[in-house]
Amino acid sequence: MRNILSAPCLLPIPILDGGYILSSHKSGSTKAQEPAGSCDIPRRNCSSYDFHPSAHRLAPSHYYYTNKKEGDTVSLSCNSEKVSYTSYSGFAAPSDPYIVVDDILFTYDSCSHTNNHGIKNKCDNQTACNFVVTNTLVGSSCGNGGVGGLKIQYHCVREGAWTTWSDYGSCTRTCGGGYQTSTRTCTNPSRNYFGSDSTCRDNRDYKQRRCNTGTCPSM
Secondary structure, eight states, X not given: OOOGGGSSOEEXXXXXXXXXXXXXXXXXXXXXXXXXXXOOSOOOOOOBOOSOGGGGSSOGGGEEXXXXXXXOXXXXXXXXXXXXXXXXXXXXXXXXXXXEEEEEEEEETTEEEOOOHHHHHHHTTOSEEEEEOOHHHHTOSSOSSSOOEEEXXXXXXXXXXXXXXXXXXXXXXXXXXXXXXXXXXXXXXXXXXXXXXXXXXXXXXXXXXXXOOSOOOOO
């Protein structure tokens, strides 16, 4: 099987406030230059986005980006990661999908700042987060002498939860005591790329009961 991530491809990534950017696997790449047929991925003709390429080399399509200037209102959201699931008696529901801020880049003139503690503290573990871009919130040393620009990279975490138990299967023996097995999976809902199935981690995915415990007839 061909490793798509090793090909010189540019992948379309959604931006929350509309449009797409192209994520390159090569730092500084600003134009799609790829041999025909090198990727089985839809193309869009948009401007490129050169932002911490090493951070999204593993799974580019799972990251989100937003690009705003100082004074703008920013909305980060993981609502698109919400999926339906089935509740039942004793069901332990997973947490709502939540934001994890990976990187920021705040620039003004020749000054740039990448400390993400202000926005990260405000938005991490929230399903949605709104704020106004300020030099103080970013924790920048670039000063307030002009309008700075802010680029944010973040991802969404969705955890999985247990399905209901399946019906017990057939008995392993016809007499003398056997076992029947019932199973469940951590797919109600399924976790996304960044989830850890923490809701399911400490419990079994199968259970058994005895069956056909009668004495076997003598041969």
